[in-house]
Amino acid sequence: MDISQSVIMTIMTAATPLLLAALGELIVERSGVLNLGLEGMMATAAACGFAMAIVSGSTTVGVLCAVLSAMALAGLFGFVTLSLGANQVASGLALTIFGLGLSGLIGAGFVGTSRPPLEPLFIEGLTDLPGFGKIIFGQDFFVYTSWILILAILIFLHLTRAGLTLRCIGENHHSAHAIGLPVLKTRFRAVLFGGACAGLAGAYLSLVYTPFWSPGMTAGRGWIALSLVVFAAWRAERVLLGALLFGGATVLQLHAQAASLGLPSQLLSAVPYLATLIALVFMSLGRKSGTVTPGSLGQPFVPER
Amino acid sequence: MQTDEAPPLVSMRQIVKRFGQFVANDQINLDLAAGEIHALLGENGAGKSTLVKILNGLLQPDAGEIYWQGEQVLLKSPRDASEVGISMVFQQFSLFENLTVAENINAAFTEHDTHGFGVRALADRIIEIGEDYDLNLDPNRPVHTLSTGERQRIEIVRALLRHPKLLILDEPTSVLTPQEAEDLFLTLEKLASGGCGILYISHKLHEVRRLCSKASILRNGRLVATCDPKSTETVEMASLMVGSSVPELRAPALHKIGDIRLHVEALSLPSQDIHGTDLHHINLDVHGGEIVGIAGIAGNGQSELFAALSGERLAQEPRHICIDTLPAGLLDIESRRALGAVFIPEERLGHAAVPDMRLSDNLLLSRHGTDNLIHGGLIDIRRSHRLAHDVVLQFDVRSASKNPYARHLSGGNLQKFIMGREILAEPGVMVVNQPTWGVDAGAATAIRQALIDLAAAGTAVLLISQDLDELFDLSDRMAVIYAGRLSQTLPIQNLTREMVGMMMAGSEVDHAA
Incomplete structure (x- = not known):
């Protein structure tokens, strides 16, 4: 493997957790729900996934548990905001705080543990899929999944009836309800999907990216993913761009730190976050035609009875 | 239900619907035959919308039955209703x-509905239906680029694609020019002659007389009469709707037209909202003692003009707007009020009044700077209570308690309060947007009378409205706003409804006439 390939690999590795979480949130927001609990769901999933992988000795079990735990939190959020019509911003913030706390509790017994080296980070079978070389596309299950997700989401949103329904509900839930679209059911499914994606992102952090558990290891990636969705104007292909940019900046600053340029390492660590935000702001400044914010974003929908 | 005749298309029997203590529908019966255009008449709050929402499956009745072609049906959702053949065109478009x-139309259909025509074929069907019923639409245009009339066509095409046996229309002409309304009537008559039943909700009696063969009149949630609108006097239907005879407007006392008090010159303002309208070079004078009306279909720049005049958005230069000859284009709202201007926006709850504040606090909203209500940063609460009470007494604001929350007032009573709040400030200039929208007939008359009297006392009144009856009743002069441009202002005697209707639709009218 030459250097440029290894750089591409590391960029993709850094981009993947953001991409996964942001794609899930994109679907949630396109349905008109704002779930600010991304960071909490990712943290809980990271802790759960790592703990279960250690306990069971199986990465697959770990990933499954990570996804399920994040979906459980998303389900709770969905119940509170959709069934009870609670404020989405407050509930999302509460979910983040709750999720971070819960992750500390779950992971408490596993701090300092690292995964047995024998345990493969790759899911067998997918790596060997015909037509994909091991070097570029054979990275791991998560990267692979994130690429499929982008395609699937683009097709879903623009070519399927369910996608049209979801966009309608996000744009104007009163109209959607009036023409007989199932607002709350669709939103609940979207929230669960968002949870599953956050779960994958969390599992990736603790099982692949840095294969150990430490409290606060999500390090604000949930928030970056949230802002990615907004600045990417709720479009999947732009989310990819933003995530790769973040990955690129991460790798760059690691190299900068290694080259010891004399800049404080804390400052360099902040570079990916700053660079992504700045680039995304410029991207959103450039768009002119048509407002793209889902019209009902963040508003609770309570049907009259 | 066995009779010799064929059963009616739809029969509603003893329908009851309550919201808490409030009875919105009280044992209502309604029969509608195939091919009949049936009017559902009533004031705002009479229960019309509730009744048709029940018929469309959006609401469930607390008691009563619905029979469809003689068979009892349960309509649990709009889907159920559309399966038996009921389609609805809402007043507020969905x-x-x-x-x-095309996407908008597609969204309303299930996979099952589109069986036989896919998404692409749908575009052809839209054009086909458009040709059959004169409802031309480009399937690929995004909705935000369309006029209100075109938007309504989408709703109608969407309903027609289901081949409805019963089509419900909720106040369809409230957003149309007179000419567009006439086109709609021709479409509806064509549909009815094909055997489709039409339930036409309205409070405009002349339309109902023009179009409908039967009318059911609701008042306070009860069915008060069923009649043939073509053979019943308009006055009689009006008093059935209102419950008493409708008071007439008094002509203003003889008064002089004074100096220019509101002067707008070359006002241009690009819109901040992507779906908004830019204002182009607006010129306008309003003299003390006159009411100048601005007609136009919603979304042609009325709200932008209101925002510019009130100071919610500043003009580009001070001289673009003058109040009593003083340049005010760059002054904020409060400074414009200090010059003697008052502003009454269209939206009552949320813009003109805060729903969760009491009337005395709502009074402070617009008069805190001009009525000596604040001393050293503290509110003179007794004075604000007294002034609010003055408004309540003088403008007949009816409510259950002495100083209620704004949201507890009915639309008409709240609007009377807001009008009173501004009128008692003794303004030199009043800009008012849609003062009687969604207000019952009694309150509307009181509000219009207040405007006439205010002008007679020397105030310059600028009345922005979409109600042509109101504009012709009140205005001394009138202009039309279309796509952010304001026409020349003409004396009301020189204008006819047809001319105004054409100007509202954007065509130039020969001003020499």
């Missing part, structure tokens, strides 16, 4: 601004 016409 459209998605950022989607295309």
